[in-house]
Amino acid sequence: MENEQLDGIKRFYLLQTERVETYRLFDDGFQAYLKGAPQYNFPMYKKLVHEITTAFQKISADILTIEKMLLEHNRKDLADSIRKIQEFEERKLKLTAELQMMLQKQTDEPESEMQESINEHKNMVSEVISEINEEMDTLKYASEDLYTNMT
Template sequence: RKRAVHAWPGAPVAVRRRSGAPCAVPARQNRTRGWERCGRQRNAGAPRPSLSTQTDEALRALLQRFYALQGERVETYRLFEEGHRAYLSSAPHYDFPRYRQLVHEVTAAFSGISREVLQLQGRLRDELGRPDLAQHLTRLQEREQEKLQLTAQLQLARQRVQDEPGVDTNQQEVRELKHRLIKTIEAISEILQDLKYDSEEAE
């Protein structure tokens, strides 16, 4: 522990800086202010995070959260499909109450994800100054809504095929819905690629 050195009244107190030059603080002045002034001189050359760096970090954190939400969407769709296959396998005495509960839970999950994505979209536009990335999220939300509607329609069509195996129009409907769903999934993938490209381009 260093010993305290007391100065004579009125004499300057020399505080050695890293550069070797003394920082003179009059003894009768407020010592705290003097030390703060010397500290500012010592740290004047220390690098501070720029506003641009802070914005980049916030953007990376936001995109990381967005991709995590997309992962939740993928997992929710997987559970939705598994639940529907189990529901079809319960024919002819369908376990409709259980399937209805599944639809309720899936709808709530997608609704929560969409709300948070909309919040991220607003932050991209208003806080981070990236309306281009916000626009990608807007397009994505529209496609995700379309994907959910097509998925629900396809599940109903598959049940009609199972219940009425001899009706050709049911088979045709399933094929058309599958095709539209594939196109929608491809569009979502393209939007995600655009988002990734535009976000990395600015780094």
């Protein structure tokens, strides 16, 4: 039983690493898209967004399975941390999409007064990343018993 929980936590960390890599690919693709201004390659960007969305959906579905398993094993503490991380990740994705739209508008209309809003959004993304990291620490400490009971 604890082996299954430990495997779930380890799988969660791998999925989080995959999510971070997916964000990096998303940002790299967006930067390439912006460099094409004003003749944007929208079909390429649309395809990228579709692939990123699919990857995030798969990661989220896998994480929901882990959360459910932890609840079934009466580890509400671990499941709650994972749920909070999921909620923070959803917020981060929404803010990232909004930020990308602002950055494109600033590229298209350099005279627009977007910099303050862009900076605010960048700060909000940083705050959400900090919240994710804090909750990851909470999960780490809450799951320590699974590691120590394996020896």
